Amino acid sequence: MNLEQLSGLADAIRGEIGRAVRGQEETVELMLAALFSRGHVLLEGPPGTAKTLLARSFAAALSLRFGRIQFTPDLMPGDVLGANLFDFGTNAFRLVKGPVFTDILLGDEINRAPPKTQAALLQAMSERRATIDGKDRDLGPWFTVVATQNPIEQQGTYPLPEAQLDRFLFKLLVEFPDEATEFDILRRHADRSLGGEAALAEIAPVAGPEEIAAGRACVDAIRLDDSILRYILAIARATRSAAEITHGASTRAADAIAAATRALAALDGRDYALPDDVKRLCGPALRHRIVLGPTAEIEGRSPDDVLANILDQVEAPR
Template structure:
């Protein structure tokens, strides 16, 4: 496979997913980058903005197994990972696998479960394996977590700990589509009965796990120039020196931006990254990783505004 073929496949994926999820082109682009860069994604948006549909459409277009966990206050780690049950016929324990054993996992409303249940995903997201009763079980290299949370309803929720947030490559904010797109959705739905609308089963498979692995091999071969790496490092270190930020981004965050920059370049058909690639990734990659200080909170400044100021202040390579 060549870079041109990879870029063409990406265009086909965008078109196919866009058939079911309309008006979210930027979110689809960054989800593609995350999957090719082996990263996980946190989607934040109000109900009814197609977050679940987006995750299901991705799994269908890539022909990957889809799993879903509805996070609730009574969810237990065993409900996520699975449990070993004693089999009286074989006189041995048999593992009943939980929903984490899938290739694209939707962690729906992840902040509604207590921290111990959220923590059940920490090893899975970082190592792509889980340990159950002392035995390691691989989840496969394709494993992708798409977690969702609702920004407008905080009653009965638990904040995601920093260790969990740092394992998400991107935090993407899903908003309502533009008025013309929203009207087109309503018109399309009004023109056909619910039972005849397109389903995920009818969606074309553009790629599979084997082709995904080939694409990742090409992306891994892209070498970032030292000036791009230095630019990423300057941006990340600037978050640690900003007086409005209590805790800046980690080294893992810098490495994540570098991986995403390689994927972004490859999806554009280039074997090199440019400063604009890094600029487009900086806010979604760091908005959930920084902790604001009291000065920013008092003045009502949010992470996006502060990160955009850092982008303006740090000189990009020419």
């Protein structure tokens, strides 16, 4: 697969998702970048912003296995991973696989479950394996988590552990659409044959394992110039010395930005990356990985505000 074919494939996926979801073009673009750079995605937004519909539409456009976990406060780790249960018919234990054994996993309202259950996904997201009763079981190369969560200000939620947040390539903020798009959504939903579940049912899978593998190989073939790599590193290191931040970006975070930068360039049909690609990705890739200090929180500054200030201070390559 060449860059032109990859761009065409991405257009086809965008088109299918657009049948059900409107006004989230930037979010879809970054979800595609995550798919082709082997990353997981966390969608955050208030209730009613089509986070779950977006995740389901994304999965529907791919010819891969799909699983879903509805996270609740009483969910246990075994409900996620599965367990070995005794079969009285065969007089032996057999593995009953949990929903994590799939390709695209929708973790719906992931912050509704306590940290113990959230942690069940740590190994799966990092290694694409799950350990059950001491035995490792492979989840396959396509295993990707698309999780949704409501803001932590909402009642009945738990903050995700920092170790798990670091497993997500992007944290994407799903906002309410503009007025014109919102009116279009209402008009489409008024016609039951066009909106919501009806539109989701019309989505056809346009990319399977072979196409995704070829797309990833195309992305992997892109080599970042040393100036781009040094720029990414300078941003990551600046987060560690910023007065407003108590915990800055890890080396894994910098590596994630580099991988996503290659994917973003490839999706745009380029075999080279630009500093603007890095700037575009810093918010989604770092907003959930940095921890603000008390002064920044008292002043009401968000992670995006602090990251924008760092980008202004770090000189971009010419």
